Amino acid sequence: MRLGAALTFITFSELASGRIYQRRRLFAPESQHVIGNSPTADYRLSQQPISLVSSRIPGPLKGFIALGDSYSAGIGTGVDGKEDDCRHGLGSHAQLIATDLLASHGGRNSSAFQFLSCTGATTQDIISGSGDSQVDTFNTSLPIDLALLSIGGNDLGFFDVINACVFRFYNFYSGTCEAALANTKAQLESDEFDQRLDIIIMEILDKVRWEKKPDFFITITGYARFFNELTEECDDMSFGIWWNGPKLKKDLRINMNAMVLTVNAKIRKTIDLVNSRFTKDKLVFIDYDQEFDGHRFCEEGVKEPDYDRKDTWFFLIGGPDNARNNTESKHNSDLATLPPNSALVNPASCLEPAQRSGDWGELALCYMAMAKQEPNLQFARGDFVAENSMWYVPTYYGKTFHPRSLGHEVIRNKIYEAWRARE
16 A cells, blocks of 8 residues: 555536535546435435434534545445445445434535545545645535544555455565554554644644634544454454465454554544644544444454354455445446456556555455466455456455444444534
8 A cells, every 4th residue: 555645636516505515536527416415315314213313413513524534435335326436435424424414404405515535545635735635625615513534544554454464465465464564563653644634633723714613623533443353263264365365363353453543542642632732622533443342353153254244344345235224335337247257457557556546445456456467376265256246346345344334323423422522
């Protein structure tokens, strides 16, 4: 994974006030969703009555902005029609909150949601002046009362670790797990990410002119540990793409979980530092990690990879979502008509654009295409490709280790808890 900027080509159209204002890479204008007239309004609606939904939303809230990476974009949690390149999901916690906000307004088109989160985003993609910056794209003319932010995993090397230690998409050439973990450790020990996050936060506050909007605040979400690290039987299991892939040993699970907790600690430290500059806290940290207890990989009695276990709140490669209404994602119909033995991507030219995008799925597909040039390679599971015509679509791989819909519901609920406590 690259640690620099994700260079993307962005087009967007400005909708009337009170409508969703979305950032997408190479998307068709007709695919935009208008709040109040969107498939989202019927997709994974809260199970509670509207009166209870309304009570969770801060009283005067008129609108909000979502910034950040794939955890905020909700990759894999459903699309309507053609998927956009930012991998926005209809089951993301940001989109669920937008649906609740609309319900709290009685279904009237009087609220605003600016969805700038993008899969592959790093701090460099958010900071003002860095190409097509999310901060620069922030439309402050909309009635925005708060911001949601998720960032850090791409800066700190999550994909490198998952590739080298778990899946090994590029087979023998994926690098060693030890090297990937050491690189992430070095990034975590550096203060570069902390400084960038500090800059981003202050730029968002300055953009909205916080001194004139004293009630504006930023809600920053952390990450959840991926594994139950105590189960002995998982030591003999593997998520590897190719035959004889790496095992999910306890030491690996402990190290990867520690990586997540350290990232959360860095985010919390920066939040505390920024809050100390103000008489009233401007930032709220959402730590939802403990809510995932019992819902991680390698839980007691689970034989991994278990594609049928809806109680796992992270995606497996190519695995289904666990949305309450069992809605399956619609995919690009043109891609869906390709035969299963179609080439993944061009192995001679795919790496540079994949690294620029930072999209886990594009990187995985490119590494697999490069690996397939080696003779005698065999997939770990024979039906891995044959049974799913979407095996060459980036989201098929990119959504792995990201929250499924039930996980996003929990994140949304923890956000509401924090908002109520703040009030």
